[in-house]
Amino acid sequence: MAVSDEIGALTRAFSGLGIDEKSLISILGKWHPEQRNSFRKGTRNFFIEDERQFERWDDRHIIQLEREFLRFKNAMVLWTMHPWERDARLAKEALYKGPQYGVLIEIACTRSSEELLGARRAYHSLFERSIEEEVASRVGGIERKLLVALLSSYRYEGPRVNEEIAKTEAKTLCNAIKNAGKKPAIEEEEVLRILTTRSKLHIKAVYKHYKEISGKYLDQDLDAELGLKETVQCLCLPQTYFSKVRSKYIILPPKFPTLFSNKYFHKNISSQVLDDALKTSVDEITKETVTRVIVTRADADMKQIKEEYHQKYGATLSKKIEDVANGNYREFLLTLVARGDQ
């Protein structure tokens, strides 16, 4: 390979999610000091010219490299964890780093009642506190109400649904949303009650009745109320939530700037969506989404997520991962994603 090709290959090996270890070994491994010197002089994005006449690593890139090298290890550790410990640790991290409301809503709403309960138990063991006391003491205002209720939920999971009540509750949501200009839906006690206590089947029935009554989809009508929109999506359409496109910035209605402020949301939930996370120029929090979603859903509904992804974006999820990820990390993701085919 010509030197310039090699440099190109090396740069690629460092870019994207994970590290292409094989390329690093086969190229870097055989380079003499002069070749490595030219590499340092030739790649201005990794190395910078120091005033004392030598090329030094750009610190940001070392940090970035560390992250990429760790990506495989983190995925492994997460994969081998008991699902309860996994969710408890993800929740803790989401709470302390942010808080990332999206991740918390994701965990609270996409896990089954027993899985969520297990995560709460694991949280007791790992952190000697309950998740609800931690969330309640670190989050305030209206967000607290939603998050604590969602994370404390222990929904009925049987088949029985009362269609009459579902219809009435769809009407209640309709009215609350119509009124959202004066009072955001999330501040309506009844909206919270319905979304945080009813069984998932019941909420799906409410979703259906809502469409029949108003002609629109409940999650789309909740566009302006971030937390609620993601709650509904996670409860009713988890595969869509996990595969859909994120909007780069979620625009808040100017009247309610404190509700789920941009800082906590735009990089997160709706956002936590594979398509947009699978890009090379996104931030670390978004990149972590890829590992989290694939590892936590590999045993659950990966097949449906893949189908949903293919339908919406034309490309297959595997192809996208091949394009954007490297090395062992890539192989691991592909293996997990392929499990859905069995």
Add this chain to the structure above:
Amino acid sequence: MATLIAPEHASPVEDAEALRKAFQGWGTDEKAVISILGHRTATQRQLIRHAYEEIYKEDLIKRLESELSGDFEKAVYRWILDPTDRDAVLLNVAIKHSPIPDYRVIVEISCIRSPEEFLAVKRAYQIRYKRSIEEDLASHTKGDIRKLLFALVSTFRYDGNEINARLANSEADVLRNAIKEREFNHEEIIRIVSTRSKLQLLATLNHYKDDYETSITKHLVDGPANDYLVALRTAIRCFNDPQKYYEKVIRNALNKPGTDEDALTRVIVTTAEKDLEVIKELYYKRNTVSLHKAVGKHTSGDYKAFLRALLGKED
């Protein structure tokens, strides 16, 4: 300590046969029912139900419901249920109570049971009623009382021994500040009372007493007379001293003109295999008459006989 007097070894088959005999012919031999069921542990009662079902292809509970009546029937029905199932039934009855839910029962059960026990109750509730207790409770309440009860019912508290003394101190101050501002329904009060572990909460309440020289319940009496505050004070009493709380429930149930049988039954049936002995002692200390005598004075017939069987030794 339990008050129930039950033999170490009982034959469920013999008991089932004896009960069958008690149902035969005109009327029911209530004494026989009391002498058997009133002297069997929860496990033994379960075995009797199974044996009865096997032999006679009939649900013993349904049979009892048809054979017995009034307060006696209600008491036996609650007694024969498995304790977790019983709590689920009591909660459902409390939620559906009219004109308004019986908030006290909901607070009592959610605050006195351990986190694991209450979790089992929630499961039993879902199995029996095909809905979660949270959704039933939320749809039958609103406003501040809903906020508090919903939080008390949803929580799954840490049940370990870790206590953070500094936190207890700071949260005692948070409580005090909210109360001083007369914001009795402040989010922070509900947060602390409904999410902290019991040990942590007790540490906080103790700090409150140390720092402000009065127990928090006395400061809470100062507020408006509404269900929310009553429920909040009840919750705190249940955390602090459940037996003292139960003694008061029984005392009020008996003193009330026309005895509150539901409350009396509930407490005796719930605690007969747990700490009714302690409650009896507290009752005597407080009222200078034994609970046996008091129950004897304010109730009658088979109901009285059944309760006194559960009360165990008369001293």
